[in-house]
Amino acid sequence: MTPIEQLIFLLKAVPVTLSISLLSFLLGLGLGIIFSFIRIYGTVFLKYIADGYEKVFRSVPVLAVMFLLYFGLGGYLPIFKDPYFTSVISLGLVSGANQSQIFRSAIGSVGRSQMLAATSLGLTQFKSLRYVILPQALILAVPGLGSEIALLIKDSSYSFIIGVIELMKHTDILRAATRSLVFPYIASALIYVALTFPLATYLDKWGSMKKRELGL
Amino acid sequence: MNVLECRDLTKIYGKVVAVKNVSLGIGKGQTKVIFGPSGSGKSTLLRCLGLLEKPTSGTIYFNGIDVYTTKQDLNKLRAKIGFVFQEPSLFRHLTALGNVVLGLKHVLGYSEDEARRKAMEALKLVKMEDWANYYPAQLSGGQQQRVGIARAIAMDPEIILFDEPTAALDVELKWEVISVMKDLADRGTTMLVATHELRFAKEVADEMIFMDQGEIIEIGTPEQFFRSPMTERARKFMAKLLG
């Protein structure tokens, strides 16, 4: 295999790595938004649940969650025997806890006076959150979400261990096939850099620009 | 019958009695001015009257109906009570137009087109129609306050509460906001205004209410306050304001 052929072989795994990252990011985004709003605006009981979720999934390693779902829950619910599905769910659950934290601080900087102004118009609490607080919190959260996507792209490599054929797996296949330790790992490291760095940097810049533009 | 009225309204924060046994009412078409030193409870009183905060005790009547004991839908009533804040309170992710449209669409149920038309009318009234597509951060403090007023009047409220709308503005910018408020008063808008702009009070107020330490100290016409306040505290404060 020429280096070009090896590189192409690695790149073929990129769509799987990216789709796991993107799907788990979206799952985490949904969970993060819901749990952050519950933690700030929810009833006492719901706050406990949201708080517990955040604490647990921020402390347990992704790999432990993956093993727990794949080997543990997989015995009872066959769907968790699917490594791709289980990877997305595990990464999403952990990311949801991170994103909840990101949104909590974003909502905090939106400020109380915005909620008061929305209330004074007669908007219900839900509509105030939906039309006034959430849009601003999303903009404020963009830089943090950028780092979170980068983290997920990297952490998606854990799914290799339970059998997903993604970039890390291809790297491993290449190592075995070429008996070269250096090239596959350096090449795949560079691919990870190319996937994460520009995106995270761009989102960080965009977020700061928007923030300045709107005076958030 | 008064549009908005409170009786024996008290609001306590922890150990601070912010408003103490205040009773007042604003009739249709009236303009009343509240003034008093910093910390005298003006904002707290207005927030209670705007149903943004629940009084510790006392009663609030909207068109004669006891708001809290008859368990009214507070959001419905809030839509009928306009509120203009002291600090910048425009929604920062929305343009001037978007700020005015939001309540029309999502509270009053206007269609997008109707809401935009009505919002433009309101922006015209405050002379901000040329700035409809600007974001709050692109507007001066005075312009932001005028959009805030447009946002309130677009809802066709029965009364508008103003909480020192010019206090955070430079002298040159105060006037444009005051003049918009004068127009509103002249058009017969029912309003309760916390302000230290004595010229505004003199020209449009039916009644001035002087507060200190959470209590109403004196109520009277602007003439009475300008000529000779009855209480020593009001006299001292007027003297200070008139410099």
Ligand SMILES: Nc1ncnc2c1ncn2[C@@H]1O[C@H](COP(=O)(O)OP(=O)(O)OP(=O)(O)O)[C@@H](O)[C@H]1O
């Ligand atoms: N949310 C709150 N929590 C605790 N104390 C409060 C709160 N809001 C107001 N207070 C206290 O209540 C008192 C009255 O405050 P308020 O803001 O109503 O006065 P004000 O007349 O509007 O003053 P200013 O002219 O400075 O705006 C003050 O002592 C203030 O510290």
Ligand SMILES: [Mg+2]
């Ligand atoms: Mg105040």
